Amino acid sequence: MSDACTSEPARAIKAIDKHSVHQICSGQVVLTLATAVKELVENSVDAGATNIDVRLKECGADLVEVSDNGKGVEEANFEGLTLKHHTSKLRDFSDLIHVETFGxxxxxxxxxxALSNLSVVTCHESSHVGTKLVFDHKGHLVQQSPNPRQQGTTVSLQQLFYTCPFDTRSFSAILRRSMPK
Structure with a gap:
């Protein structure tokens, strides 16, 4: 055994704070730009969209935006839309047998x-005007305002992965190199 191992005092084992756990786990759910886009497109399909537009700015490093003409989000669901483990598809484990959606x-x-600055503009099929929703990194709704929009939803991710502890310039360069010419 080396002196370095024996001279350091034992560190106490304790729980990681919930915010850090959320950031770590989020990086395991969404690993790549492709995963982020896939998740948003699947949400659009689940919402009954027949038209889905994907827009990237700076190969996705600055902006990822997915717009659809699906049903939109009902106002009653605004608060829970981005909260961890909030879904309209399941109530308990036994509901898994009946899942027929992607997400x-x-x-x-x-x-x-947790990985970007996320905002949503949505207009539910029962609404006359759309609503812009802005969320914090914990998924809490921090801003809500009227916003013109046809029926459907647009999810915008600004600076995807900027909360991760790596150099975003390197990430941007990797994204650009991975895009087909």
Whole structure:
């Protein structure tokens, strides 16, 4: 055994704070730009969209935006939309047998909140005007305002992965190199 191992005092084992756990786990749900886009497109399909537009700015390093013409989000669901483990698909474990959608765990939007600046503009089929929703990194709704929009939803991720502890310039360069010419 080396002196370095024996001279350091034992460190106490204790729980990681919940915010750090959420950030760590979010990086395991959404690993890549492709995963982020896949999750958003699956949400659009689950919402009944027949038209889905994906827009990237700076190869996704600055902005990822997915817009659809699905049902939109009802106002009663605004608060829980991006909270961890909040979903309209399950109430308990036994409901898994009846899942017929892509998304059902309530992980994707919550994780994307932790990894980027996430906002949503949505207009539910029963609404006359759309609503812009802005969420913090914990998935809490921090701003809500009227916003013109046809029926459907647009999810915008600004600076995806900027909360991760690595050099974002390197990430941007990797994204650019990985894009087809």
């Amino acid at each position: 059902f765990r309530g992980e994707a939007l919550s994780s994307l909140c």
